Amino acid sequence: MSDAPTDPLALPAILHALRAAWQANRPSLAQRDDDLLRLRMAFKARLPQMAEAIAADFGHRSTRESLIADGMTVLGEIDHLRAHLRRWARPRRVGVGWRFWPARAQLRPVPLGVVGVIAPWNYPVNLALIPLATAIAAGNHVILKPSEHTPRTSAFLQALLAEVFPPARVAVVQGDAALASALASAPLDHLVFTGSTAVGRKVMAAAAAHLTPLTLELGGKSPAIVCSDYPLDRAAARLATGKWFNAGQTCIAPDYVLIDGARQRELVQQLQTQVRARYGDFSDAADYTRIIHEGQYRRLRGYLDQARARGVPVIELATVDPERAARERLMVPTIVLDPPADLDLMQEEIFGPILPVCAYPDLDAALAGVEARDRPLALYVFSQQREVVERVLGRIVAGGVTVNDTLLHFAINGLPFGGVGPSGMGAYHGRAGFDGLSKRLPVLWQSRWAASDLLKPPYSKIAGMLKVLLR
Ligand code: NAD
Numbered sequence: 516m517s518d519a520p521t522d523p524l525a526l527p528a529i530l531h532a533l534r535a536a537w538q539a540n541r542p543s544l545a546q547r548d549d550d551l552l553r554l555r556m557a558f559k560a561r562l563p564q565m566a567e568a569i570a571a572d573f574g575h576r577s578t579r580e581s582l583i584a585d586g587m588t589v590l591g592e593i594d595h596l597r598a599h600l601r602r603w604a605r606p607r608r609v610g611v612g613w614r615f616w617p618a619r620a621q622l623r624p625v626p627l628g629v630v631g632v633i634a635p636w637n638y639p640v641n642l643a644l645i646p647l648a649t650a651i652a653a654g655n656h657v658i659l660k661p662s663e664h665t666p667r668t669s670a671f672l673q674a675l676l677a678e679v680f681p682p683a684r685v686a687v688v689q690g691d692a693a694l695a696s697a698l699a700s701a702p703l704d705h706l707v708f709t710g711s712t713a714v715g716r717k718v719m720a721a722a723a724a725h726l727t728p729l730t731l732e733l734g735g736k737s738p739a740i741v742c743s744d745y746p747l748d749r750a751a752a753r754l755a756t757g758k759w760f761n762a763g764q765t766c767i768a769p770d771y772v773l774i775d776g777a778r779q780r781e782l783v784q785q786l787q788t789q790v791r792a793r794y795g796d797f798s799d800a801a802d803y804t805r806i807i808h809e810g811q812y813r814r815l816r817g818y819l820d821q822a823r824a825r826g827v828p829v830i831e832l833a834t835v836d837p838e839r840a841a842r843e844r845l846m847v848p849t850i851v852l853d854p855p856a857d858l859d860l861m862q863e864e865i866f867g868p869i870l871p872v873c874a875y876p877d878l879d880a881a882l883a884g885v886e887a888r889d890r891p892l893a894l895y896v897f898s899q900q901r902e903v904v905e906r907v908l909g910r911i912v913a914g915g916v917t918v919n920d921t922l923l924h925f926a927i928n929g930l931p932f933g934g935v936g937p938s939g940m941g942a943y944h945g946r947a948g949f950d951g952l953s954k955r956l957p958v959l960w961q962s963r964w965a966a967s968d969l970l971k972p973p974y975s976k977i978a979g980m981l982k983v984l985l986r
Pocket residue numbers: 633634635636637638642660661662663690691692693695696697699709710711712714715717718721731732733734735765766767864866892934939
């Protein structure tokens with residue numbers, strides 16, 4: 516496996532090769548289907564290697580979590596793309612209206628050309644291969660830059676893709692922010708960027724040079740609102756899955772929980788029960804993922820130090836030897852009770868296993884608090900009362916919503932996935948991705964006889980016709 520960094524100066528030649536090959540031979544539908552099938556087979560055969568590479572990059576990453584979040588999701592998306600590709604690619608007839616009859620009009624999905632994909636480290640295979648497979652389904656060539664923080668997984672991706680695709684159809688480049696920034700400034704036909712909102716801003720500025728169209732899949736603080744009617748044991752179980760899967764290093768993890776004040780303590784107890792049932796005493800913690808690198812670990816510890824220094828209650832839901840914790844970058848599920856709004860962990864996306872549990876006096880106050888923040892990537896609402904859920908949905912604009920659970924809207928291929936405002940723009944998954952990475956070319960076919968031929972001077976001759984047209 517190669518992990519040699521790519522010189523940013525090499526990008527123009529790589530892009531030129533991808534574009535020239537695409538122009539010479541745009542992938543047919545049969546070619547795209549075959550590409551996706553070969554990708555699926557090669558990927559499926561290497562799932563154990565994938566899980567090993569990710570685990571090595573994280574220090575430890577639960578194998579099952581890798582198989583679910585980076586394996587199953589990719590296989591499911593490829594299957595969905597292959598099942599629907601021919602239908603999505605078909606030109607769609609559009610009515611022209613009686614004024615232009617008998618012309619015919621259609622919308623014809625055509626590939627864009629060369630699509631760039633810049634991926635983050637947290638689900639390093641999912642967030643690289645789903646955009647890539649979507650771009651291939653739409654008939655594009657692809658240049659992928661995986662994250663520099665998962666070097667073994669990036670090498671795995673490079674080897675996998677080199678086996679499946681000729682180098683002029685899919686190129687993988689390796690490098691850090693300098694290379695990513697050069698790629699964002701390059702003349703691409705579309706760029707799918709997944710990462711933080713701060714870097715997303717830089718990507719948008721860089722893409723402006725060539726007016727490169729963007730899909731920005733960013734982050735933010737996604738709230739979970741537990742309403743007073745919802746059973747706490749079930750809420751706690753589903754919050755625990757959403758928050759502690761991948762140790763909270765998930766863009767759509769519930770960032771903080773809002774709960775009616777009377778039930779706050781009981782929710783914490785239920786969360787504690789969940790943690791014990793799932794991870795025991797953390798003596799091996801095989802099913803629990805570590806923090807990706809030292810910088811992230813320090814950032815997260817800093818949030819807790821700051822909260823403690825301000826006298827805010829910090830409740831670690833398990834005890835591990837501090838030396839081991841630091842050595843393994845093992846941060847146990849931790850709750851912070853009612854942190855003031857000015858603490859860093861209430862200002863920034865947490866992206867780790869720390870869960871603020873905030874009491875609200877009433878639902879309106881909770882919604883006002885959420886509304887006052889940036890529009891979130893995800894919103895979770897727990898209530899069995901339809902009108903309560905509708906009240907929440909009627910007020911909060913979010914990238915996506917799961918009602919009475921967490922994370923799962925991401926996994927439904929038929930639901931477009933994406934943020935809104937500072938949590939992102941554009942969407943992918945399924946048809947939304949296919950359309951987003953195609954040019955939906957409007958084509959008007961004029962007929963042999965057309966009334967519009969008469970729309971010419973001297974206009975005095977068509978006064979009667981104009982009267983009809985202006986009806
Ligand atoms: P990041 O923004 O630091 O890095 C993401 C990618 O951007 C990396 O490949 C990096 O090399 C590249 N990059 C760095 N500087 C760049 C620049 N100036 N121009 C262009 N590219 C640049 O994010 P991360 O730490 O890898 O991932 C965590 C963040 O990603 C969190 O904020 C999380 O919410 C977000 N995220 C969002 C989604 C989503 O689908 N919306 C999914 C996963 C993660």
